[in-house]
Amino acid sequence: MTTEVRVPTLGESVTEATVATWFVKPGDTVQVDQMLCELETDKVTVEVPAPAAGQLAEIVAAEGETVGVNTLLAQIAAAGGAAAPTPQPKASKPAAPAPQANEAKMTDVMVPTLGESVTEATVATWFKKVGDAVAVDEMLCELETDKVSVEVPSPVAGVLAEIVAAEGATVDAAARLAVIAEGASAGDTPAPAASAPAKAPAAGDAPPASPSARKAMAAAGLSADAVSGTGRGGRVMKEDVARAAAAAPAAAPAPVSIPVAAPPAASSRAPVAAEDAAREERVKMTRLRATIARRLKDAQNTAAMLTTYNEVDMSGVMEIRNSYKDMFEKKHGVKMGFMAFFVKACCHALKEVPEVNAEIDGQDIVYKNYVHMGVAVGTPTGLVVPVVRDADQMGFAAIEKKIAELGARARDGKLSMAEMQGGSFTISNGGVYGSLMSSPILNPPQSGILGMHKIQERPVVVGGQIVIRPMMYLALSYDHRIVDGKGAVTFLVRVKEALEDPRRLLMDL
Structure with missing residues (x-):
């Protein structure tokens, strides 16, 4: 018995998306709600969770493909039928299944529902740090939207293994905030320590880019190191390329222009005496x-x-x-x-x-x-x-x-x-x-x-x-x-x- 993985509803006016990244490959064991792939639309990035536990039998839509709403993305074989196909991943990559043998189950903490017209939020405060033990429904962090503050509870008990979105980061309505090692205790720190370096890009490498971002960079004539990625693990998204392309023309004339004609600074205040400035407090405006x-x-x-x-x-x-x-x-x-x-x-x-x-x-x-x-x-x-x-x-x-x-x-x-x-x-x-x-x-x-x-x-x-x-x-x-x-x-x-x-x-x- 197989379960179909299809493109979820993308939004009222969004009819198609691009498959940006697959986080699993055929033969991998997946859990319910584990993130399988990431889709890119014109406005937001959407993560697709597994609707059932089992083994990923087939990927129908490869990275870079454009898919419509309800399009078949992949198929998951039932957990009971996972024994027969297991040798296939072993033959191609023997070391892959090994780390999962005695590891704690990793559970993603996602951005909760923000509201019909709210597409993003800012991470205001983390109440926990990596390595802290958390209980079910214990508050992990607080998000700030345009209108309300939203508290994010822990979906499971365990240890906070990784914080994906740091304080001050802007996240979309389907973003991942953190990872919890389910069932682990506060002393079990090796698992989070091992997963953290894997997410960080190598020092000399350019940040990874989604297929649509690579196309956009080629069209705009931008190199990968000229674009700062805000996606998962520093991944460069299409909107990052758009921001970099918009900033490029403004940045070019800056060295040539006379200082007086330079673009206005972020602050339009008149100069303040040093003794007054020392007694002032500057606080970032909330959303x-x-x-x-x-x-x-x-x-x-x-x-x-x-x-x-x-x-x-x-x-x-x-x-x-x-x-x-x-x-x-x-x-x-x-x-x-x-x-x-x-x-x-x-x-x-x-x-x-x-x-x-x-x-x-x-x-x-x-x-x-x-x-x-x-x-x-x-x-x-x-x-x-x-x-x-x-x-x-x-x-x-x-x-x-x-x-x-x-x-x-x-x-x-x-x-x-x-x-x-x-x-x-x-x-x-x-x-x-x-x-x-x-x-x-x-x-x-x-x-x-x-x-x-x-x-x-x-x-x-x-x-x-x-x-x-x-x-x-x-x-x-x-x-x-x-x-x-x-x-x-x-x-x-x-x-x-x-x-x-x-x-x-x-x-x-």
């Missing part, structure tokens, strides 16, 4: 912070962003909250806050002004018949926006529970990518930090974001009398390309009316 900076700037550059303001008397909401908060918490097990009132008020207003809940897609406007409410949460690493899905169909208690759960997961860095995608409108509460008034920035591709602020007692005129009321400034930033001023003002007025008279929410008025 999350860099992504926040890029997205906020993109929002300003892309959308025709405008902000309109209003103020709301919070007396009605505060009265209801003070009257029912104890009963609410006793029944539902969650505190009654202000956020559920704002979510319900926004859902109510979005029904009347649907363009605030829409987005622009090319030449089309996409109107959404649902409300996935993003709630901005400040964390130690930056601002994230978890999404309360179908908030318009939820009650007060369900909204408060979901917001509390997402807020706790956000502060602990445990949010998944799915929990931060698909929002149609966002609420940002700067009031928790004491902000009296601000202009929130849109969360693309959304067309609206509501800014809440500090509740402050102020004198207002009610029925011809000056009275003291708890007032809050509201700010709606919107994309003027899709939302007109009338729609934006109407939306904010409806939110104000619903909050000043919460009974409107119950009667859908």
Whole structure:
């Protein structure tokens, strides 16, 4: 009985790949999930694991071949039928099977699922070093993506034999991070020591290159020693050649140019006095912070962003909250806050002004018949926006529970990518930090974001009398390309009316 090894799904828009490297040969014994080969696409490198244990009977697609999705790559003979073919590898290379006789099983630690639209991450911290004993599910390292931090647990118990991706390295969604000698103890260091030198290229050798990388180097007129490899074991990948080719023209004119006309340095700061520089600390920007900076700037550059303001008397909401908060918490097990009132008020207003809940897609406007409410949460690493899905169909208690759960997961860095995608409108509460008034920035591709602020007692005129009321400034930033001023003002007025008279929410008025 044989098991077929086929090309896995490569991505929504990727239909073919190149077989870059085979890590095993016909006749080799393979384990379940052992890496058999590496495929190269236009965007990422994909490792193909063994779907079953047994013996590699045949390689159908050789290195350098272009294959489509679901193409047959190889065939694995069942473990029970491995006895007959065993002499073949012995005849060609007698020493090959010998090292596997008494070795601990080596298990690869792979990058976990990062999210639908996330293709790479940065290795932020290793909690273990080579030679350390690890237990099942013990945290090995932490990865940093554009939006969240992901902890990588150990899939097996044993000894960390090799760290493939060091701290600071950028890895793709299918990369190998480390190797664990399964079942070994901390004193068994010979196995990792033997495997580490095998991975490192010889001092005088040029780094290895995949077939597609060799073609790209030939087309670009680059030599192998001019390209730095970022692939497995220093392997030169196609994207490495593209980066080297792009850098080559910029590097050529540098010696000839006048110093003043040289390309700008990485830092654009003005010179700093030596005594000041000694008291400064320079820290590399995290991927999350860099992504926040890029997205906020993109929002300003892309959308025709405008902000309109209003103020709301919070007396009605505060009265209801003070009257029912104890009963609410006793029944539902969650505190009654202000956020559920704002979510319900926004859902109510979005029904009347649907363009605030829409987005622009090319030449089309996409109107959404649902409300996935993003709630901005400040964390130690930056601002994230978890999404309360179908908030318009939820009650007060369900909204408060979901917001509390997402807020706790956000502060602990445990949010998944799915929990931060698909929002149609966002609420940002700067009031928790004491902000009296601000202009929130849109969360693309959304067309609206509501800014809440500090509740402050102020004198207002009610029925011809000056009275003291708890007032809050509201700010709606919107994309003027899709939302007109009338729609934006109407939306904010409806939110104000619903909050000043919460009974409107119950009667859908």
